[in-house]
Amino acid sequence: MDVLVCVKRVPMVGGKVLVTADGQDVDTRMSGFTVSPHEECAVEEAVQITEREGGSVTVLTLGLPEAAEQLRDMMALGAHRGVLLETDGREWGPDATAAAIVDAAGELGPSPFPLILAGNEAADTGGYQVGVRIAHALGRPCLTGIKRLEIAGATLRGSREYRGAQEVFEVALPAVVTVKEGINLPRYPSLPGRLRAKRAEITVLRPQWKADGLRKEGLRVPAGSARRAQILGHGAAAVPALLDVLNGLGVLPSAVRSGGDAA
Amino acid sequence: MTGTDFGPDGTGAGGAAAGLGAGGGVICLAERDGAAIAEASLRALAFAASLAGPAQSVTAVVFPPAGGVGEPEPDDEVFADVLAECGATDVCLVRSAELTAYAPVAWARSIEQLTAADRASAVVAAATDHGSEVLAHLGAMTGLPVAANCVSAQSAGPSSWRLVRQRWAGSVLEDAVLEASLALLTVAADAVGQPAADGAASAVNGAVSAVNGAVLGGNGAASGVNGAESADRGLLSSARAGRRPSVRTVTPVLSEPDLVVRATESAEQSSGMSLATARVVVGGGRGVGGPDGFSALEELADLLGGVVGVSRVVTSQGWRPHRQQVGQTGTKISPELYMACGISGAIQHMAGCLSARHIVAVNTDADAPIIAHAEFAVIGDLNEVVPALIAAIRARAS
Numbered sequence: 001m002d003v004l005v006c007v008k009r010v011p012m013v014g015g016k017v018l019v020t021a022d023g024q025d026v027d028t029r030m031s032g033f034t035v036s037p038h039e040e041c042a043v044e045e046a047v048q049i050t051e052r053e054g055g056s057v058t059v060l061t062l063g064l065p066e067a068a069e070q071l072r073d074m075m076a077l078g079a080h081r082g083v084l085l086e087t088d089g090r091e092w093g094p095d096a097t098a099a100a101i102v103d104a105a106g107e108l109g110p111s112p113f114p115l116i117l118a119g120n121e122a123a124d125t126g127g128y129q130v131g132v133r134i135a136h137a138l139g140r141p142c143l144t145g146i147k148r149l150e151i152a153g154a155t156l157r158g159s160r161e162y163r164g165a166q167e168v169f170e171v172a173l174p175a176v177v178t179v180k181e182g183i184n185l186p187r188y189p190s191l192p193g194r195l196r197a198k199r200a201e202i203t204v205l206r207p208q209w210k211a212d213g214l215r216k217e218g219l220r221v222p223a224g225s226a227r228r229a230q231i232l233g234h235g236a237a238a239v240p241a242l243l244d245v246l247n248g249l250g251v252l253p254s255a256v257r258s259g260g261d262a263a
Numbered sequence: 264m265t266g267t268d269f270g271p272d273g274t275g276a277g278g279a280a281a282g283l284g285a286g287g288g289v290i291c292l293a294e295r296d297g298a299a300i301a302e303a304s305l306r307a308l309a310f311a312a313s314l315a316g317p318a319q320s321v322t323a324v325v326f327p328p329a330g331g332v333g334e335p336e337p338d339d340e341v342f343a344d345v346l347a348e349c350g351a352t353d354v355c356l357v358r359s360a361e362l363t364a365y366a367p368v369a370w371a372r373s374i375e376q377l378t379a380a381d382r383a384s385a386v387v388a389a390a391t392d393h394g395s396e397v398l399a400h401l402g403a404m405t406g407l408p409v410a411a412n413c414v415s416a417q418s419a420g421p422s423s424w425r426l427v428r429q430r431w432a433g434s435v436l437e438d439a440v441l442e443a444s445l446a447l448l449t450v451a452a453d454a455v456g457q458p459a460a461d462g463a464a465s466a467v468n469g470a471v472s473a474v475n476g477a478v479l480g481g482n483g484a485a486s487g488v489n490g491a492e493s494a495d496r497g498l499l500s501s502a503r504a505g506r507r508p509s510v511r512t513v514t515p516v517l518s519e520p521d522l523v524v525r526a527t528e529s530a531e532q533s534s535g536m537s538l539a540t541a542r543v544v545v546g547g548g549r550g551v552g553g554p555d556g557f558s559a560l561e562e563l564a565d566l567l568g569g570v571v572g573v574s575r576v577v578t579s580q581g582w583r584p585h586r587q588q589v590g591q592t593g594t595k596i597s598p599e600l601y602m603a604c605g606i607s608g609a610i611q612h613m614a615g616c617l618s619a620r621h622i623v624a625v626n627t628d629a630d631a632p633i634i635a636h637a638e639f640a641v642i643g644d645l646n647e648v649v650p651a652l653i654a655a656i657r658a659r660a661s
Binding site for chain 2: 013014015016017019026037038093094095098121123124125126127128129132133135136137139141142143144145160161162163164167168169170171180181182185186212213214215216217218219220221222228229230231232233234235236238239240242243245246249250251252253255256
């Protein structure tokens with residue numbers, strides 16, 4: 001089966017996110033870039049499907065020319081082909097993004113992709129809708145937030161956990177599925193995979209940017225409480241103080257709990 | 264067919280907002296959680312109520328439970344009271360022989376028809392898996408933008424809204440302008456109740472926590488009634504409280520494609536205590552050192568009546584299964600105590616535990632980001648501190 005996987009290049013953030021001086025972007029001068037986590041799992045899932053059933057994995061991203069790096073990372077995991085929908089740095093809304101992906105899928109070859117995978121939501125913008133919009137544009141069913149995916153012939157069975165219960169959905173291909181991290185454990189790229197990805201040709205398309213009804217004015221980091229933890233002590237010597245804190249929070253087993261007068 | 268069909272004549276008793284400028288009121292998806300309304304939806308409803316003008320309707324839409332309309336629903340009347348306490352002027356019970364299970368497109372289609380009948384100006388849902396999914400479908404079928412994970416919103420003229428929404432799971436806030444004939448908004452889990460929210464939030468919060476009491480203690484209609492009563496007592500200050508909402512039943516017009524995606528099975532899981540709802544979570548990160556280091560954390564979690572949660576590095580190393588992951592791409596927790604051991608506190612992780620009431624960190628690095636988020640910290644190796652703590656608890660118990 002030929003699978004199309006949509007991924008996004010996002011900054012690799014650690015303990016803190018900084019916003020640029022003009023308040024328009026996340027400051028990435030000190031950070032590397034990666035593929036949004038759910039989407040890396042989508043690529044892994046697609047590679048596993050084609051390893052089982054044959055076919056090919058096409059990985060697609062919409063972004064700056066630099067996003068080719070993420071396409072190569074995904075090809076190193078086993079994707080066969082990379083497609084870059086090159087942009088000029090303006091931010092694309094979910095509707096325009098989905099439309100560009102649908103157009104590209106039509107242009108990429110005579111055979112439509114029976115399965116299109118995406119992440120449940122991008123790590124940065126968190127819009128939760130590109131996959132659903134692709135599905136509507138193509139008149140396909142869409143499963144979202146999937147943590148387990150099985151394919152039997154032309155039937156797709158996807159499940160996820162919701163409010164402590166398993167929700168199972170069954171639809172016929174062709175379909176669009178958005179997945180969540182945890183559906184699999186992405187492999188490390190192999191050396192031959194890296195070499196193949198380095199040499200691979202990337203198809204570049206340049207879709208037309210369109211304005212979105214939701215317009216970003218600026219970004220900011222929420223004002224955190226400037227507090228710092230009260231240090232209870234160092235090593236095992238801090239255990240009595242720690243025990244007092246836990247006692248105060250009422251989380252100790254009842255046999256251990258003590259009132260203010262107890263030691 | 265029982266109830267009211269959608270259409271110009273079927274808007275029921277609710278249309279308080281008729282004739283108001285850009286349109287009518289605000290519609291909010293009210294999700295069920297067992298025999299109650301989900302707390303996240305009550306918060307979303309409070310958010311929706313804050314968007315509506317005094318003469319505009321706030322309609323809570325309730326879909327049938329799994330199993331469909333054949334089942335008796337003794338809770339509907341209780342729902343009405345609880346929903347009113349959080350700001351609903353109208354309650355709309357969707358009835359359809361076809362809606363026997365969660366079906367995201369059909370839910371979106373139903374709400375679309377309701378917005379047309381009500382001439383609504385906004386649709387609001389909690390940013391849960393269902394809420395996000397249904398609003399995404401609604402956005403796709405109407406061609407309208409969806410603003411996900413809003414923390415605040417206000418009208419800025421006809422078809423224009425100023426809003427603040429979360430990016431990076433709340434680590435970054437976006438100020439944005441939404442221009443749409445119908446605003447589609449999902450509400451971040453922690454939007455209502457934060458100081459940034461509007462003034463009515465505190466009153467509504469009272470109702471949410473009172474109702475929450477019913478949800479937490481709730482098994483069936485009896486405790487639901489108790490919850491509603493305590494909500495009554497707690498919320499006389501709310502502008503809309505006490506007013507009986509008008510309850511109507513509507514039947515959407517659904518076609519086959521709307522019903523292609525539906526939950527076919529929803530068996531209860533037997534995986535013990537849930538990470539999402541645990542009262543105590545003992546967290547383990549890179550500092551645990553390997554897959555064998557978690558037994559002490561499990562033992563501590565058992566002693567404290569809680570469960571173990573882990574950071575992303577732990578699951579990507581394969582030390583623990585992903586279902587134990589706390590974070591942006593894992594589970595979001597809201598325990599009384601989160602004891603984070605050997606966890607540096609990357610934003611990906613903190614996005615999952617910012618709703619914890621108290622955070623205690625155990626970390627060798629006094630400059631780790633977790634120290635800035637925690638209330639208390641022990642500087643030291645968890646592999647020394649945790650066993651010593653377990654021994655101390657056991658010594659006190661004997």
